[in-house]
Amino acid sequence: MGKIQLTKVRKAFGEVDVIPGIDLTIEDGEFVVFVGPSGCGKSTLLRLIAGLEDTTSGTIEIDGKDATNLPPAKRGLAMVFQSYALYPHMTVRKNIAFPLKMAGMDQAEQDRRVERAAKVLNLSNYLDRRPGQLSGGQRQRVAIGRAIVREPAAFLFDEPLSNLDAALRVGMRQEISELHQSLKTTMIYVTHDQVEAMTMADKIVVLNAGRIEQVGAPLELYNYPRNLFVAGFIGSPKMNFIEGAEAAKHDAHTIGVRPEHIAVGDGPWEGVVGLSEHLGSDSFLKVAVEGIGTLTVRAPGEVNAHHGDRIRLAPAGKIHRFNTNGMAL
Amino acid sequence: MARALSHRRMWITTAAAWAVALLIFFPVLWMILTSFKTEPSAVAMPPQFLSADWTLENYAEVWARSDYPRFFWNSVVIAVGSTLLGLVIAIPAAWAMAFVPGRKTKDLLMWMLSTKMMPAVAVMIPLYLIFQRLGLMDTRIGLVLVLMLMNLPIIVWMLYTYFKEIPGEILEAARMDGANLWNEIAHVLTPMALPGIASTMLLNIILAWNEAFWTIVLTTTRAAPLSAFIASFSAPQGLFYAKLSAASAMAILPILILGWFSQKQLVRGLTFGAVK
Amino acid sequence: MSTHSSRLAARMMVAPSVVLLLIWMIVPLAMTLYYSFRLYRLLSPDRTGWVGFNNYLWFFNSPDFWLALFNTLALVGGVLVITVVLGILIALLIDQPVKGQGFLRILVIAPFFVMPPVAASIWENLFMHPQNGLFSAIARGFGAQPILFLEQYPMLSVIGIVSWEWLPFATLILLTALQSLSSEQLEAAEMDGASAFARFRYIILPHMTRAITVVILIQTIFLLGIFGEIFTTTQGGPGSASTTLPYMIFKQAIAAKDIGRAAAGGIIAVILANIVAYFLMRGLGRNLEN
Numbered sequence: 003m004g005k006i007q008l009t010k011v012r013k014a015f016g017e018v019d020v021i022p023g024i025d026l027t028i029e030d031g032e033f034v035v036f037v038g039p040s041g042c043g044k045s046t047l048l049r050l051i052a053g054l055e056d057t058t059s060g061t062i063e064i065d066g067k068d069a070t071n072l073p074p075a076k077r078g079l080a081m082v083f084q085s086y087a088l089y090p091h092m093t094v095r096k097n098i099a100f101p102l103k104m105a106g107m108d109q110a111e112q113d114r115r116v117e118r119a120a121k122v123l124n125l126s127n128y129l130d131r132r133p134g135q136l137s138g139g140q141r142q143r144v145a146i147g148r149a150i151v152r153e154p155a156a157f158l159f160d161e162p163l164s165n166l167d168a169a170l171r172v173g174m175r176q177e178i179s180e181l182h183q184s185l186k187t188t189m190i191y192v193t194h195d196q197v198e199a200m201t202m203a204d205k206i207v208v209l210n211a212g213r214i215e216q217v218g219a220p221l222e223l224y225n226y227p228r229n230l231f232v233a234g235f236i237g238s239p240k241m242n243f244i245e246g247a248e249a250a251k252h253d254a255h256t257i258g259v260r261p262e263h264i265a266v267g268d269g270p271w272e273g274v275v276g277l278s279e280h281l282g283s284d285s286f287l288k289v290a291v292e293g294i295g296t297l298t299v300r301a302p303g304e305v306n307a308h309h310g311d312r313i314r315l316a317p318a319g320k321i322h323r324f325n326t327n328g329m330a331l
Numbered sequence: 332m333a334r335a336l337s338h339r340r341m342w343i344t345t346a347a348a349w350a351v352a353l354l355i356f357f358p359v360l361w362m363i364l365t366s367f368k369t370e371p372s373a374v375a376m377p378p379q380f381l382s383a384d385w386t387l388e389n390y391a392e393v394w395a396r397s398d399y400p401r402f403f404w405n406s407v408v409i410a411v412g413s414t415l416l417g418l419v420i421a422i423p424a425a426w427a428m429a430f431v432p433g434r435k436t437k438d439l440l441m442w443m444l445s446t447k448m449m450p451a452v453a454v455m456i457p458l459y460l461i462f463q464r465l466g467l468m469d470t471r472i473g474l475v476l477v478l479m480l481m482n483l484p485i486i487v488w489m490l491y492t493y494f495k496e497i498p499g500e501i502l503e504a505a506r507m508d509g510a511n512l513w514n515e516i517a518h519v520l521t522p523m524a525l526p527g528i529a530s531t532m533l534l535n536i537i538l539a540w541n542e543a544f545w546t547i548v549l550t551t552t553r554a555a556p557l558s559a560f561i562a563s564f565s566a567p568q569g570l571f572y573a574k575l576s577a578a579s580a581m582a583i584l585p586i587l588i589l590g591w592f593s594q595k596q597l598v599r600g601l602t603f604g605a606v607k
Numbered sequence: 608m609s610t611h612s613s614r615l616a617a618r619m620m621v622a623p624s625v626v627l628l629l630i631w632m633i634v635p636l637a638m639t640l641y642y643s644f645r646l647y648r649l650l651s652p653d654r655t656g657w658v659g660f661n662n663y664l665w666f667f668n669s670p671d672f673w674l675a676l677f678n679t680l681a682l683v684g685g686v687l688v689i690t691v692v693l694g695i696l697i698a699l700l701i702d703q704p705v706k707g708q709g710f711l712r713i714l715v716i717a718p719f720f721v722m723p724p725v726a727a728s729i730w731e732n733l734f735m736h737p738q739n740g741l742f743s744a745i746a747r748g749f750g751a752q753p754i755l756f757l758e759q760y761p762m763l764s765v766i767g768i769v770s771w772e773w774l775p776f777a778t779l780i781l782l783t784a785l786q787s788l789s790s791e792q793l794e795a796a797e798m799d800g801a802s803a804f805a806r807f808r809y810i811i812l813p814h815m816t817r818a819i820t821v822v823i824l825i826q827t828i829f830l831l832g833i834f835g836e837i838f839t840t841t842q843g844g845p846g847s848a849s850t851t852l853p854y855m856i857f858k859q860a861i862a863a864k865d866i867g868r869a870a871a872g873g874i875i876a877v878i879l880a881n882i883v884a885y886f887l888m889r890g891l892g893r894n895l896e897n
Contacts, residue, residue: 056610073610079507084500085500089522344700345706426620439625449832450876451832453872454639537720562839572732572739586722594712
């Protein structure tokens with residue numbers, strides 16, 4: 003139904019190789035998240051799959067058929083854009099029905115599908131409004147509605163939540179996850195937010211400078227990052243990296259310790275608290291440790307350390323080891 | 332204290348602004364007033380304002396002595412026709428420039444604009460000869476073509492600036508939704524850009540209505556619009572001020588009224604979409 | 608950011624406009640170029656032939672030509688300066704909180720709707736006429752001799768008339784730009800101790816750069832070809848005092864019936880327009896970048 007296979011896909015804008023060559027398989031029904039810093043090529047990769055950009059070389063197969071040179075409309079994919087890209091001059095009903103109208107579907111079937119999608123997305127009361135009269139979350143739902151009525155082989159999401167405020171974002175994240183569970187259709191989701199990636203994905207593809215750094219399930223990436231980039235990108239707050247003598251003790255060029263894997267109390271490391279943020283549930287501390295540098299520590303909420311306090315720290319979890327090339331040992 | 336001062340300042344600026352506006356408008360006002368005076372009253376010294384002899388006679392006479400409705404209809408056909416034809420040709424071009432820009436797009440736009448810098452007089456004779464050869468002389472279709480070509484660069488440029496305000500993602504969404512190029516332009520782009528298209532249309536109707544070189548050179552009677560009407564009227568009539576004013580008023584009032592009613596769109600159009 | 612097919616479609620969509628404009632530009636231009644090297648007088652249609660650069664030399668050797676060139680540039684430059692400066696001042700005035708702003712705008716915009724022959728005839732007859740014009744009445748009211756505008760100051764009079772026609776355009780564009788300036792910026796400048804003049808010089812004027820550019824660009828395009836106003840009022844005179852390049856060409860074609868010379872003049876006018884366009888685009892093109 004919605005298996006997508008990329009083989010040696012390359013994209014160059016003029017002289018610049020934005021994507022030097024990617025091989026990737028997305029299984030039918032999978033929720034795949036492309037994540038990476040801005041400019042890493044994740045949106046370009048999505049647009050290549052959508053057909054909004056030409057591939058410079060390589061092939062894109064959808065359901066086993068070569069789709070590399072098909073126009074977007076013929077690929078059977080639906081896309082939800084960052085700005086939602088709703089048609090401002092059409093009502094919600096017409097927005098959602100637009101792809102059906104373009105497909106030449108008869109009016110009764112159009113109405114039936116629009117009503118059904120509206121019901122799923124709680125939009126039934128808004129069908130005769132224009133996008134301009136809707137809230138951000140409702141617009142997002144309309145964009146999703148427009149995508150699902152076509153019953154596409156796969157959904158493409160391009161940073162769909164970045165225009166919503168923090169509270170709505172959590173809600174929509176869950177809605178999209180639930181939608182995936184009920185539809186069981188392939189979804190490809192682009193974001194720069196690793197929390198979205200961790201919470202939603204079946205499979206995360208970490209991209210950097212147009213290259214795939216690692217592909218895997220969220221916890222796999224968290225527990226076994228293949229290199230420094232993935233280790234630093236996945237997890238929040240960011241993993242602490244320590245070089246020099248301390249790393250040499252572990253027979254590595256660099257070691258990485260996640261903030262949540264450092265215990266406050268007794269231990270080999272001693273330092274002065276610089277910044278302390280008390281969230282209630284957790285306390286984030288920045289501690290200047292002699293001979294190592296500044297470490298970020300995620301301590302339980304009851305730890306009561308403040309600026310200027312001297313505390314001792316101990317690693318209390320996995321220590322990640324990396325060689326001189328930044329690859330995990 | 333501060334409030335009283337600013338209140339006074341507002342009245343001063345209001346008075347100043349009204350004085351300036353009336354000064355700019357005064358020639359038109361004076362022409363309209365003169366058109367309602369008898370001929371002796373129109374040239375009386377000192378000029379008569381309220382004490383003038385008012386009459387509608389001038390309009391009646393101009394109406395009787397010339398075929399005003401024909402001139403008027405020619406103006407409408409030429410102005411609206413050239414604008415609509417221009418839009419049909421320019422919308423696809425502006426779509427391409429705004430949404431599929433290349434390295435040469437800006438240059439192309441500037442080149443189009445530069446074709447307007449060619450003085451009409453410079454190509455008067457060739458065009459005259461071409462018109463004779465093609466039998467376009469004194470035809471409305473000929474003038475529609477010429478005025479369309481004259482204003483095409485302006486139409487393309489204005490539409491381009493309006494289209495650029497529309498996010499490309501919406502057109503991409505339409506493409507993903509299965510729209511072909513025609514659907515994309517007809518069902519998504521054009522309705523979204525309607526205010527801009529309306530402004531463009533208005534401005535170009537006015538420019539075409541007021542064009543007074545080709546409309547005079549390339550017509551004699553059948554296709555002559557109001558610009559030719561006024562040109563013919565002022566020459567032999569000599570110094571009949573009141574009638575000249577009445578004829579002038581009849582030539583400009585249709586567009587003046589249209590312009591006033593659609594002022595908001597027009598001001599948007601006047602800025603050629605280049606000033607926000 | 609596009610695909611091969613959309614780029615191909617784009618070319619096909621631009622093609623009609625480009626092809627039409629190319630024909631519109633090249634065919635008459637080529638014919639004009641051809642005639643400019645020919646002897647072609649309507650009064651002696653039998654004598655024809657190639658004359659090399661004679662038609663051009665006639666222009667360059669004619670003292671009228673240099674005057675016409677000067678007049679053309681004076682007309683463009685004069686109208687630009689007047690409309691931009693007055694336009695800024697009026698825009699600043701109307702932008703103040705004044706009563707009846709909407710109606711004010713209607714009054715100010717009116718001259719733009721007046722077609723050139725009508726505008727010229729209003730000014731010539733109702734205002735500048737030495738016997739019956741309003742100006743002469745005013746002069747007499749003060750016991751002075753009426754000024755013979757079109758006889759004594761023909762070029763200045765034409766510049767005045769054309770400026771009146773284009774003032775609404777400049778004012779409205781500049782006003783639109785002015786209204787888009789956030790008042791917070793001006794308030795911040797005021798808090799920073801900027802005087803009214805400094806606020807104008809460092810905040811308002813830079814904000815209007817783009818608008819001023821558009822005014823200059825569009826007006827130059829239209830002003831280079833100004834013809835009707837001169838035709839209606841001074842007929843290029845007295846003598847050649849108010850003859851511009853377009854009008855001089857017109858005189859060669861219609862009065863002297865010398866098509867060859869008129870064509871040479873046309874080519875010179877096109878070259879002049881291109882020079883002006885070049886400097887305009889170079890000097891102002893940057894301001895139009897978004």
